[in-house]
Amino acid sequence: MTTAIAADGIRKRYGDVQAVDGVSLTVEAGEFFGLLGPNGAGKTTTLEILEGIREADAGRVELLGLPPWPRNPALLPRIGVQFQASAFFDRLTARETIRTFASFYGTAARRADDWLERVGLTGSADVRTDRMSGGQAQRLSIACALVHEPELVFLDEPTTGLDPQARRNLWDLLRDINAEGRTVLLTTHYLDEAEVLCDRVAVMDHGRVLRAGPPAALVRELDDTVRVSVDSGLLDPESARELFAAAGAEVAAVQDDGVLLSVATRDPAPVLAVLAERQALRGLEVRGPTLEDVFLHLTGREYRA
Numbered sequence: 001m002t003t004a005i006a007a008d009g010i011r012k013r014y015g016d017v018q019a020v021d022g023v024s025l026t027v028e029a030g031e032f033f034g035l036l037g038p039n040g041a042g043k044t045t046t047l048e049i050l051e052g053i054r055e056a057d058a059g060r061v062e063l064l065g066l067p068p069w070p071r072n073p074a075l076l077p078r079i080g081v082q083f084q085a086s087a088f089f090d091r092l093t094a095r096e097t098i099r100t101f102a103s104f105y106g107t108a109a110r111r112a113d114d115w116l117e118r119v120g121l122t123g124s125a126d127v128r129t130d131r132m133s134g135g136q137a138q139r140l141s142i143a144c145a146l147v148h149e150p151e152l153v154f155l156d157e158p159t160t161g162l163d164p165q166a167r168r169n170l171w172d173l174l175r176d177i178n179a180e181g182r183t184v185l186l187t188t189h190y191l192d193e194a195e196v197l198c199d200r201v202a203v204m205d206h207g208r209v210l211r212a213g214p215p216a217a218l219v220r221e222l223d224d225t226v227r228v229s230v231d232s233g234l235l236d237p238e239s240a241r242e243l244f245a246a247a248g249a250e251v252a253a254v255q256d257d258g259v260l261l262s263v264a265t266r267d268p269a270p271v272l273a274v275l276a277e278r279q280a281l282r283g284l285e286v287r288g289p290t291l292e293d294v295f296l297h298l299t300g301r302e303y304r305a
Ligand SMILES: Nc1ncnc2c1ncn2[C@@H]1O[C@H](COP(=O)(O)OP(=O)(O)OP(=O)(O)O)[C@@H](O)[C@H]1O
Pocket: 014, 015, 017, 018, 019, 037, 038, 039, 040, 041, 042, 043, 044, 045, 046
């Protein structure tokens, strides 16, 4: 496997803020890689340094085997960077916008129109970008990043602000882009999105990578409790706790929030046996840990979309 992105010890300070504090990461060619972290963790600054649009104070970066800084013209046709929709040119239509991006790379206007079709914007080709919906603008910005058929694509929160259906449509597009062999690096605020799309993720906070790996491996490493829940009111929490203890179940917490009675345990079998014996299984759900639990465990912060 060849390496698409290699970063070693990158650092960046803005005044008193150490925005990036020694980030090292490797992304292999063809991987779908996610950079996760709370607001202010340093994701965007890291991304900009990797893209070659911001200079690091220290550390080393190679994209496709070449240093991206100072701006490297040999790399530009090979990488795609999604600009925020707000950076579109004033008063241009969707078609004019993507054709302009295409012209920067000597890409034919026909190819630009093909990309509009691919992201489902042919019907909106004559709409001015400032009159497009959030979802349309996001799709256009992704198409503009891909119009020159780059092998490595950087996407900064591509699905932020979209409704659930539009997010899922965009997931299909991102999967296809990756399945064509392109390496994708994205930042996202949505942990379900990272879990579904990414081969590997890195969780950042305070300018550092706290943990990196396939989402399922990070979840397994967590060895967290399983949450068993049933409808509220079937058992009172105090007697439930005693019954679980009598059955030999190790239970971390039992609580009733008025909707659900939830039990956190590493030992679900005796808990389920007690609930069954008491005929207290209505609304039963058993939920293992998710990437959200990993995030909370690593950053100590509730995840906020
Ligand atoms: N141009 C800048 N000048 C000064 N401080 C900055 C600048 N850009 C970012 N910062 C600060 O650096 C830290 C990291 O910011 P960065 O935007 O990289 O984080 P982020 O993880 O992308 O956050 P978000 O999820 O909110 O976009 C923050 O404390 C931010 O306020």
